[in-house]
Amino acid sequence: MKPHSRSRLILPDLPRRQFLQGLAAGGVMLGLGPLITPAWAREADGTAIGTAKVLTGTEFDLTIAETPINFTGTPRMATSINGSIPAPTLRWREGDTVTLRVTNRLAEDTSIHWHGILLPFQMDGVPGISFKGIPPGETFTYRFKVVQTGTYWYHSHSGMQEQTGMYGAIIIDPADADPIRADRDYVVQLSDWTDEDPVRVFDKLKMQSDYYNFNQPTAVDFFRDVANEGFSAAISKRKMWNQMRMNPTDLADISAYTYTYLMNGTTPAGNWTGLFRPGEKVRLRFINGAAMTFFDVRIPGLKMTVIQADGQNIEPVTVDEIRIGVAETYDVLVTPGDEAYTIFAQSMDRTGFSRGTLAPRAGMTAAVPAPDKPEPLTMGDMMGDMGGGAAMDHAGMESMDHGSMAGMAGMNHGGMAMDHGAHAMGGGMAMGGPVRVRHAKSEYGPSTDMRVDTPRTNLDDPGIGLRNNGRRVLTYADLHTIGGPIDPRGPEREIELHLTGNMERYTWSLDGLEFGKSTPVHFRYGERLRVILVNDTMMTHPMHMHGMWSELESPDGRFQVRKHVINVQPAQRVTSLVTADALGRWAWHCHLFLHMHAGMFREIVVA
Numbered sequence: 001m002k003p004h005s006r007s008r009l010i011l012p013d014l015p016r017r018q019f020l021q022g023l024a025a026g027g028v029m030l031g032l033g034p035l036i037t038p039a040w041a042r043e044a045d046g047t048a049i050g051t052a053k054v055l056t057g058t059e060f061d062l063t064i065a066e067t068p069i070n071f072t073g074t075p076r077m078a079t080s081i082n083g084s085i086p087a088p089t090l091r092w093r094e095g096d097t098v099t100l101r102v103t104n105r106l107a108e109d110t111s112i113h114w115h116g117i118l119l120p121f122q123m124d125g126v127p128g129i130s131f132k133g134i135p136p137g138e139t140f141t142y143r144f145k146v147v148q149t150g151t152y153w154y155h156s157h158s159g160m161q162e163q164t165g166m167y168g169a170i171i172i173d174p175a176d177a178d179p180i181r182a183d184r185d186y187v188v189q190l191s192d193w194t195d196e197d198p199v200r201v202f203d204k205l206k207m208q209s210d211y212y213n214f215n216q217p218t219a220v221d222f223f224r225d226v227a228n229e230g231f232s233a234a235i236s237k238r239k240m241w242n243q244m245r246m247n248p249t250d251l252a253d254i255s256a257y258t259y260t261y262l263m264n265g266t267t268p269a270g271n272w273t274g275l276f277r278p279g280e281k282v283r284l285r286f287i288n289g290a291a292m293t294f295f296d297v298r299i300p301g302l303k304m305t306v307i308q309a310d311g312q313n314i315e316p317v318t319v320d321e322i323r324i325g326v327a328e329t330y331d332v333l334v335t336p337g338d339e340a341y342t343i344f345a346q347s348m349d350r351t352g353f354s355r356g357t358l359a360p361r362a363g364m365t366a367a368v369p370a371p372d373k374p375e376p377l378t379m380g381d382m383m384g385d386m387g388g389g390a391a392m393d394h395a396g397m398e399s400m401d402h403g404s405m406a407g408m409a410g411m412n413h414g415g416m417a418m419d420h421g422a423h424a425m426g427g428g429m430a431m432g433g434p435v436r437v438r439h440a441k442s443e444y445g446p447s448t449d450m451r452v453d454t455p456r457t458n459l460d461d462p463g464i465g466l467r468n469n470g471r472r473v474l475t476y477a478d479l480h481t482i483g484g485p486i487d488p489r490g491p492e493r494e495i496e497l498h499l500t501g502n503m504e505r506y507t508w509s510l511d512g513l514e515f516g517k518s519t520p521v522h523f524r525y526g527e528r529l530r531v532i533l534v535n536d537t538m539m540t541h542p543m544h545m546h547g548m549w550s551e552l553e554s555p556d557g558r559f560q561v562r563k564h565v566i567n568v569q570p571a572q573r574v575t576s577l578v579t580a581d582a583l584g585r586w587a588w589h590c591h592l593f594l595h596m597h598a599g600m601f602r603e604i605v606v607a
């Protein structure tokens with residue numbers, strides 16, 4: 001995905017351990033006031049929610065400002081809402097009309113986007129698409145009727161503000177009794193913080209896209225491969241990766257080298273703690289509010305029963321571990337005994353983690369696991385369905401040595417112009433029929449360095465790093481929204497979009513076109529659409545369509561789950577049905593912050 005660089009252009013200058021753990025008392029600096037006890041350290045009766053203040057009702061005043069923080073030992077300025085990071089938790093009630101007055105005390109424009117919330121497009125908060133943005137010193141009033149229930153979140157859609165602290169949780173209670181009963185209710189919001197200026201982080205990636213990748217294959221790896229596979233196979237493997245200008249350890253663009261991972265705005269050393277009484281049923285509302293980090297979450301010693309995905313109740317499924325993509329939410333129920341448990345959320349690239357504790361008494365802790373070893377991407381991750389033969393067309397591989405690659409993964413480049421129909425029954429392919437991939441003409445330009453011709457369509461793959469780890473890991477195949485699809489109609493029309501990039505340039509796009517070069521996608525008001533996403537890159541992209549639900553389908557076309565974010569794994573093709581029931585202009589983008597910033601973004605017009 002990124003060029004396999006042999007030399008580092010910029011040398012690391014910061015000690016990494018410090019950033020993994022952060023300060024015990026890191027966070028918003030309280031100025032000269034007395035050090036207050038965080039909310040979680042006070043044993044409250046009944047329900048308690050996270051560390052952020054909880055605001056309830058129908059009228060809200062939110063003020064956006066710069067606030068000094070210190071997560072790592074280095075004081076920095078962050079972007080806060082009402083002085084807190086995360087922003088206050090907003091608790092709404094289904095059926096209410098909420099009014100939110102958002103005042104901008106920054107020196108630049110701002111905005112708030114209510115992620116996953118169905119509303120009129122003018123209230124969606126995306127500058128340049130749904131409104132003009134909120135200039136410095138001004139107040140914008142959002143007002144809309146709340147028509148759904150569940151766990152969501154909100155964040156800035158302007159500049160680098162989300163990466164610098166502007167995110168908070170939304171909980172919407174049902175108008176009637178909640179079918180899910182719990183004795184405790186905690187938001188567990190995960191995020192990533194960098195002391196660097198996010199603009200500089202982006203510039204570094206533009207200069208050298210693997211700048212933050214500390215998992216590069218080393219000489220030790222090479223000699224281990226020699227021992228395991230023999231010298232010529234080990235050489236071929238290196239040669240193959242180099243020739244493809246790809247890197248098998250390319251699991252995340254940004255690592256713990258610069259990130260400190262937070263749980264409810266608390267560093268791992270700070271150890272956010274949720275209290276319970278033994279035997280209670282505890283509801284945890286996991287929200288991935290990170291800019292760039294996928295987290296793999298588990299609570300050693302506890303099974304998690306997943307009861308909600310992206311705010312929608314699902315048929316309960318009990319697992320040990322959940323990969324939570326950027327911007328996804330999952331609600332789980334746990335029933336802890338009379339001991340402490342670590343909530344462990346390791347980053348997908350395994351360079352660091354966010355961590356907190358569930359405990360019957362304040363101050364208790366449990367062992368914190370070591371992060372798993374990073375697992376290199378396989379050829380299947382990049383080429384999709386390997387059962388069928390050729391699967392990838394690498395734009396830059398004019399002089400590839402086919403001989404050295406043939407033994408690596410059964411790849412057959414001679415078959416590139418193959419008959420797709422022949423692969424219908426290949427491993428991981430749709431059982432319902434052949435998968436035809438349609439590469440747009442625009443995908444053959446400088447913004448795309450790789451195309452997948454026979455993507456895999458399986459949803460039961462937990463993804464790189466989680467396969468065969470001995471734990472029961474949630475996959476999309478496990479998710480079934482209670483009540484079925486919102487619309488019984490089948491698709492009248494299909495729209496296919498490819499997730500594309502050029503690793504050497506750190507460009508990200510859709511169908512090879514960055515947002516600035518694209519024209520809007522048109523949906524006809526009221527139509528039922530099949531949206532096909534094909535990932536022609538080596539990275540998982542959490543794709544977020546604003547304003548409308550995406551109803552994920554199984555490989556054979558059955559309704560699976562209703563979501564606002566769909567992770568598309570490398571070389572994977574996923575389809576979802578959308579009812580275009582929301583007039584206006586909407587954003588549709590990868591929720592990896594810098595991928596969106598680089599251009600993996602489209603406007604949708606529903607008319």
Ligand SMILES: [Cu+2]
Binds near residue numbers: 540541542592600
């Ligand atoms: Cu992306």
